[in-house]
Structures are given as C-alpha cells and as structure tokens.
Amino acid sequence: MKRYWRYIKPYLSAFILAPLLMLTEVFGEILLPKLTSMIINNGVADRDVGYIMRVGGVMIFIAVIMAAGGIGGSYFSSKASICFSTDLRKDIFHKVQQFSFKNIDDFSTGSLVTRLTNDIQQIQNVIMLSLRLMFRAPGMLVGGLIMAYLMNRQLVLILLVVIPLLLLAIFVILKAAFPRFEAMQKKIDRLNSGVQEALTNVRVIKSFVREDYEAEKFKKTNRELKEGSLEAMKIVIATMPVMMLAMNITTIAVVWYGGNLIIAGKMPVGDLTAFTIYIIQILMSLMLLSMVFLQASRAMASLKRVNEILDTEIDLTDDHSANKSAMVTKGKVEFRDVSFQYAKGTEEMVLKKINFTAEQGETIGIIGSTGSGKTSLVQLIPRLYDADQGQVLVDGIDVKDYSIKNLRESVAMVLQQNVLFSGTIAENLRWGDENATMEDLIAMAESAQAHGFVSSFTDGYDTDLGHGGSNVSGGQKQRLCIARALLKRPKILILDDSTSAVDTATETKIRECFQTTLKDTTKFIIAQRISSVENADKIIVLDEGEIVGMGSHEELMQSCEAYQEIYYSQRDRKEEVGA
Numbered sequence: 001m002k003r004y005w006r007y008i009k010p011y012l013s014a015f016i017l018a019p020l021l022m023l024t025e026v027f028g029e030i031l032l033p034k035l036t037s038m039i040i041n042n043g044v045a046d047r048d049v050g051y052i053m054r055v056g057g058v059m060i061f062i063a064v065i066m067a068a069g070g071i072g073g074s075y076f077s078s079k080a081s082i083c084f085s086t087d088l089r090k091d092i093f094h095k096v097q098q099f100s101f102k103n104i105d106d107f108s109t110g111s112l113v114t115r116l117t118n119d120i121q122q123i124q125n126v127i128m129l130s131l132r133l134m135f136r137a138p139g140m141l142v143g144g145l146i147m148a149y150l151m152n153r154q155l156v157l158i159l160l161v162v163i164p165l166l167l168l169a170i171f172v173i174l175k176a177a178f179p180r181f182e183a184m185q186k187k188i189d190r191l192n193s194g195v196q197e198a199l200t201n202v203r204v205i206k207s208f209v210r211e212d213y214e215a216e217k218f219k220k221t222n223r224e225l226k227e228g229s230l231e232a233m234k235i236v237i238a239t240m241p242v243m244m245l246a247m248n249i250t251t252i253a254v255v256w257y258g259g260n261l262i263i264a265g266k267m268p269v270g271d272l273t274a275f276t277i278y279i280i281q282i283l284m285s286l287m288l289l290s291m292v293f294l295q296a297s298r299a300m301a302s303l304k305r306v307n308e309i310l311d312t313e314i315d316l317t318d319d320h321s322a323n324k325s326a327m328v329t330k331g332k333v334e335f336r337d338v339s340f341q342y343a344k345g346t347e348e349m350v351l352k353k354i355n356f357t358a359e360q361g362e363t364i365g366i367i368g369s370t371g372s373g374k375t376s377l378v379q380l381i382p383r384l385y386d387a388d389q390g391q392v393l394v395d396g397i398d399v400k401d402y403s404i405k406n407l408r409e410s411v412a413m414v415l416q417q418n419v420l421f422s423g424t425i426a427e428n429l430r431w432g433d434e435n436a437t438m439e440d441l442i443a444m445a446e447s448a449q450a451h452g453f454v455s456s457f458t459d460g461y462d463t464d465l466g467h468g469g470s471n472v473s474g475g476q477k478q479r480l481c482i483a484r485a486l487l488k489r490p491k492i493l494i495l496d497d498s499t500s501a502v503d504t505a506t507e508t509k510i511r512e513c514f515q516t517t518l519k520d521t522t523k524f525i526i527a528q529r530i531s532s533v534e535n536a537d538k539i540i541v542l543d544e545g546e547i548v549g550m551g552s553h554e555e556l557m558q559s560c561e562a563y564q565e566i567y568y569s570q571r572d573r574k575e576e577v578g579a
C-alpha cells in the first residue's frame with residue numbers, strides 16, 4: 001500500500017469527500033422508511049392530510065439532499081479513481097521505458113499492453129466502486145439493523161439465520177473467483193500478444209498466404225479467452241441471483257410473520273412496511289459488499305500483474321557508475337577478454353574472450369556466419385547488454401562507468417531491424433538531432449544517399465511516412481535510418497547489416513561519404529558481403545562467438561581460413577550469377 005500512497009496523496013480530498021458524501025444516501029435510506037411508517041401509522045390512520053404533507057415535505061427534502069450527495073460522491077469517486085490510474089499508468093510506462101533489453105526479453109509486448117490498459121482499468125473500477133460503497137454499504141447494513149431492531153426485536157431474529165448464510169456464500173464465491181480472474185487476465189495477454197504480432201507482421205503473413213493459419217490461431221486464443229471469461233463470469237452470474245433469492249425468501253418470511261403480528265394487534269401496519277424496506281436494505285448492502293469484493297478479487301489479480309512490472313529490477317542502470325560526468329570525446333573502443341551470454345548461469349557463452357581495439361576514426365568490419373555473435377558484440381558498446389566477464393572500454397573508461405545518457409548519446413546504432421515512426425521524413429530524421437536545420441537534414445541525407453529519392457517525393461522531407469515507414473522501400477528505409485544516425489554526429493557509429501537492402505553501387509557511395517562526413521568517428525560495420533567491409537581498417541571474423549581472424553582484407557586473405565571461405569563462396573556465387 002505504501003507504494004500506492006503517492007497516487008492517492010495528490011487527490012486526497014477527492015478520496016475523502018467521495019465516501020463522506022455517499023453517507024448522505026445512508027442517512028436518507030435510514031430515515032425514509034421510518035418517515036413512511038409514520039405517514040401510514042399516523043397520517044393515513046387519522047386521515048390527517050396536513051401531517052402527511054408535512055412529513056412528505058421532509059421526505060422530499062431528504063431525497064434532494066440524497067441526490068446531491070450521490071452526485072457529489074460519484075463525481076469525486078470518478079475523479080479520484082481516474083486520476084489514480086492515470087498517474088499509475090504514467091509511472092508504469094516510464095518504468096517500461098527504463099527496462100533494459102534483458103528486462104524486455106522477459107515480458108511479451110502483448111502482456112505489457114494488457115497490463116498498461118486492461119489491468120489498470122480493473123484497478124480503477126474497484127477504486128471507484130469502493131469509494132462509493134465503502135461507507136454506504138456498511139452504513140446501510142448497520143443503520144438498517146439498528147432501525148429494524150428498534151422496531152421489532154422478534155423479526156430481526158430472521159436475519160440471524162440469513163446473514164451468516166449469505167456471508168458463507170460470499171466467502172465461497174470469492175475463493176473461487178480469484179484464480180479464475182487471474183487465469184482470465186493471462187488469456188487476455190495471450191490474445192493481445194497474438195493480435196499485436198499478427199498486425200505488425202501482416203505483410204509477411206500475406207506474402208506466405210498464412211491468413212487462414214493466423215485466423216485459426218486467433219480463433220483458438222479467442223475461444224480460450226471466451227471460455228476463461230465464461231468460467232469467471234459463472235461466479236459473477238451466480239452472485240446476484242443467490243442474493244436476490246435470499247432477499248425474497250427473507251421478505252416473504254418477514255411479511256408472513258409480521259402479518260401474523262398485525263392480525264394479533266401486536267404491530268402497526270406502517271411498521272411492517274418500514275421493516276420490510278429495512279430488511280431489503282440490509283440484504284442489498286450485503287449484495288453491494290459482495291460486488292465490491294468480487295470486483296476487488298479481479299483487481300487483486302490485476303494489481304499482482306502491475307506489481308510484477310513495478311517490482312522488476314532494472315538490471316542495467318548507471319546508479320553505481322563511477323564517472324557519470326565523463327563524456328565520450330574520441331570514440332576509441334576496446335574489448336578486454338569479454339565474454340557474454342543471454343541465459344545467465346548456463347554453460348553457453350554467446351561471446352568468448354573477445355579482445356580487440358578500435359582507434360578513433362577507424363572503420364571496423366565484422367563478418368561471420370549467422371548466429372556467430374556479431375550483433376551481440378556491438379550491443380555491448382552502448383551498454384544495451386552488459387558483458388558478463390571482461391571489460392568494454394570507450395576512450396579508456398569502462399562503459400559501466402559512464403552515465404547511460406552520455407554513453408548512448410555518443411553512439412549511434414542502425415539496427416538490423418530498422419524502424420521508422422509515423423510522422424514526416426523530417427520528423428523522423430530529427431530523432432538524431434531535434435534542433436537540426438533543413439541544411440543539416442539534407443547534408444546527412446546526401447551522405448546516406450537518401451536525398452535523391454526524398455527529393456523525388458512530391459512533399460520531399462514533409463512526406464508522411466506510413467506506420468513504421470511502410471510506404472518506402474526496404475533500401476530507402478535503411479538509408480533514412482542511416483541519415484537519422486548520422487544526424488546524431490556520433491563518436492561511434494554502428495551499422496548492423498543496415499545496408500543489406502541497398503545495391504552495391506549505392507553502398508559504396510555511402511561508405512565513401514563516411515570518409516569525409518565521419519572522418520573522426522569510429523565506425524563498426526557488420527555485413528554479410530565481403531565487399532561491404534573489404535576496405536575497412538580492420539576486419540573481425542567471428543565464428544561461434546570467438547574471434548577467428550582479425551586484420552585487413554589482404555592480411556586475412558593470407559592468414560584466415562574462415563575469411564577465405566566466405567570470400568571464395570561469395571566470389572563463386574557472383575561468377576555463377578554472372579555466367
């Protein structure tokens with residue numbers, strides 16, 4: 001609860017006013033039946049219209065106060081719960097933004113979406129309901145019991161049988177509800193993950209004509225959610241009718257027993273009317289309480305899931321960095337005996353004892369078969385993951401000693417999976433430098449060989465990119481991503497297979513431009529084609545996480561068997577295609 005106090009504190013007045021204002025309804029509900037009995041017993045029996053009018057007037061006044069209190073209570077409970085969930089959602093989103101790559105690997109995107117939306121909505125609902133009913137339901141219960149007891153002690157005995165039975169029923173219902181709600185939320189997760197994946201990859205699905213397969217997969221998760229929801233709803237569905245049955249049986253018992261008392265002249269008619277209303281109110285309050293508990297049970301399942309995010313320890317922070325004010329000035333990179341693995345504590349190392357130095361301004365090519373660890377290696381430079389053994393140094397300082405902001409601001413990485421955002425081309429490029437002028441954008445787009453095709457668009461740099469850059473070609477997207485990275489004017493630039501969709505002639509031009517635009521920047525180029533890296537100052541050849549060769553193209557052609565194999569296989573393929 002301590003954790004959630006900060007979401008209550010700014011709206012404390014609404015949190016207090018809401019239940020207090022709902023108390024007006026309690027007073028009304030307790031007084032109105034008594035006044036009704038007075039009208040029947042005195043006004044109607046004595047045919048005293050003046051008395052009926054006077055008491056009736058008081059009743060109308062109370063009803064108006066009740067309505068005003070009800071509106072106020074509903075307003076403040078809505079305000080408190082909505083503000084609470086808005087702030088909580090903001091903090092969870094912020095926390096997810098801070099997640100390291102490793103943390104992100106542990107949650108599915110669909111699950112995070114469900115937690116940020118549906119789960120928070122459940123929590124909001126229970127807060128709203130609780131604020132409205134936290135005083136009202138117990139108030140109605142206690143007030144009704146006192147009034148009923150004062151009117152007729154014998155009749156109250158009926159409640160002594162009904163209330164324990166109802167409490168038992170509520171307990172059984174709640175015990176069954178919690179695990180079902182928890183299972184239901186997990187099924188919503190699965191559905192969201194599936195929908196998200198299918199929609200993001202709709203093009204791949206269509207090109208592989210897998211629509212039917214995806215539809216079948218969706219049908220299955222949707223059916224599972226339906227079954228999970230029905231399973232949970234069975235409990236909710238049972239609650240109301242059970243309560244109503246108890247209420248009706250009790251009312252009949254009261255009317256039967258009370259009727260006998262009236263016939264025997266031991267009770268005025270008006271008292272029985274009021275008594276019946278009190279009995280209904282008492283049972284209704286129990287019904288409302290069971291609703292709150294049921295909703296709370298669902299919200300507890302959601303709260304548990306929200307807590308999982310808040311409790312996630314961010315495994316990559318700069319809290320203990322020794323040199324937070326340090327800035328990267330040159331961009332020299334050094335790996336000293338670096339080993340790394342994704343699955344911590346297992347035998348398997350993705351990178352094994354990596355050693356190399358990249359001097360400022362050098363171009364380092366990295367080549368190797370797929371899965372050999374190329375991406376994993378470069379991800380250690382901007383600390384997207386931390387090395388498990390050894391040290392990664394930038395300008396002689398361990399990357400763990402920089403503030404993450406300073407380190408990442410000086411490293412630009414064009415990922416294998418290029419992503420652009422909705423918005424114009426200019427807006428996307430300004431991710432690299434939000435203050436970049438139009439001249440800057442054009443200069444960097446020229447270096448990335450993107451200016452030509454951008455200017456051919458009718459709206460040029462103001463062209464709206466579809467979601468994820470869907471209205472530009474793969475090669476164009478790659479060039480825009482490179483331009484965006486160049487605008488960062490990084491000290492270290494990493495291109496992870498990011499010219500794979502660009503033709504060789506254009507790729508050569510991009511590399512040539514780097515020689516002037518990025519003369520002092522240390523460049524890492526991961527590539528599949530030897531031609532992409534053969535002019536590099538140093539080429540690192542990786543195989544199963546180990547460096548099996550390092551040097552210039554000529555040196556490797558002499559000394560590295562793995563490199564020669566790649567070279568000859570690509571040359572033979574080229575000749576075959578040529579022939």
Ligand SMILES: Nc1ncnc2c1ncn2[C@@H]1O[C@H](COP(=O)(O)OP(=O)(O)OP(=O)(O)O)[C@@H](O)[C@H]1O
Binds near residue numbers: 105342368369371
């Ligand atoms: N997030 C991850 N979690 C667990 N294992 C991973 C993760 N990313 C990569 N791996 C594994 O680590 C190994 C090296 O992957 P990496 O992406 O570094 O290879 P790569 O040489 O860049 O491959 P490619 O040329 O296909 O991009 C692979 O066996 C891969 O399955």
